[in-house]
Amino acid sequence: MSVSSPVIIALDFPELASVEQFVAQLDPAQCRLKVGKELFTRFGPDVVRRLQSQGFEIFLDLKFHDIPNTVAAAVAAAADLGVWMVNVHASGGAKMMAAARKALLPFGQDAPLLTAVTVLTSMSSEELKHIGVQADAQEQVSRLAALAAESGIDGVVCSAWEVEMLKLQRGEDFVLVTPGIRPEGADSGDQKRIATPARAIEMGSHYLVVGRPITRSDKPMDALAAINQSLS
Numbered sequence: 001m002s003v004s005s006p007v008i009i010a011l012d013f014p015e016l017a018s019v020e021q022f023v024a025q026l027d028p029a030q031c032r033l034k035v036g037k038e039l040f041t042r043f044g045p046d047v048v049r050r051l052q053s054q055g056f057e058i059f060l061d062l063k064f065h066d067i068p069n070t071v072a073a074a075v076a077a078a079a080d081l082g083v084w085m086v087n088v089h090a091s092g093g094a095k096m097m098a099a100a101r102k103a104l105l106p107f108g109q110d111a112p113l114l115t116a117v118t119v120l121t122s123m124s125s126e127e128l129k130h131i132g133v134q135a136d137a138q139e140q141v142s143r144l145a146a147l148a149a150e151s152g153i154d155g156v157v158c159s160a161w162e163v164e165m166l167k168l169q170r171g172e173d174f175v176l177v178t179p180g181i182r183p184e185g186a187d188s189g190d191q192k193r194i195a196t197p198a199r200a201i202e203m204g205s206h207y208l209v210v211g212r213p214i215t216r217s218d219k220p221m222d223a224l225a226a227i228n229q230s231l232s
């Protein structure tokens with residue numbers, strides 16, 4: 001299926017009824033959906049199957065980070081589920097990422113896109129220091145993206161502010177997924193490295209992950225339409 005918008009909506013809802021009520025208003029030709037830790041932990045693979053049966057492409061955002069054997073098995077389970085994209089944490093290291101890549105070989109053309117989270121968009125360079133990383137966010141993203149590319153990963157999750165750099169370093173085909181998207185004037189919440197949808201696309205993001213600015217809006221469909229409009 002060809003989806004006309006780069007927007008991936010983060011379905012961070014605590015109840016299935018809210019998800020269903022929200023999704024009923026969406027057209028699968030106009031956006032993709034992201035199932036993350038909250039929804040998956042509450043409702044499991046069934047929620048993914050349900051959304052897929054309605055025609056949506058699903059980004060399973062569980063950010064696997066474990067020993068290589070465990071991550072490889074988890075990524076294969078995601079592929080069995082038929083998701084469009086799955087991800088791991090790049091900081092799990094090259095062996096872990098290579099094992100994830102290898103686990104998808106039997107799926108051939110049907111394998112999901114495999115991406116790696118670099119530095120969470122909720123983290124500033126200052127916070128990186130607190131976990132012992134002396135590099136600033138840009139430098140750390142660059143390092144982890146290089147490791148991901150060398151490990152056969154299709155692309156990374158980063159902030160929009162690292163996209164121009166990564167395009168130069170990794171080329172046009174390296175998939176760049178950017179959360180931390182905030183329309184002008186929207187509450188940044190816990191996000192630190194934010195950009196507007198238009199700016200993120202201008203800098204070269206392939207996919208924009210947007211949650212609360214749409215899902216917590218009084219008029220979610222208007223919020224989505226305004227974002228899509230700002231991109232045309």
Ligand SMILES: O=c1ccn([C@@H]2O[C@H](COP(=O)(O)O)[C@@H](O)[C@H]2O)c(=O)[nH]1
Nearest residue numbers: 010036119120121179180209210211212
């Ligand atoms: O670096 C990252 C990686 C993943 N996320 C996820 O994206 C959405 C963003 O939601 P908002 O409500 O638009 O802030 C959320 O599900 C995160 O788990 C991220 O924000 N940053």
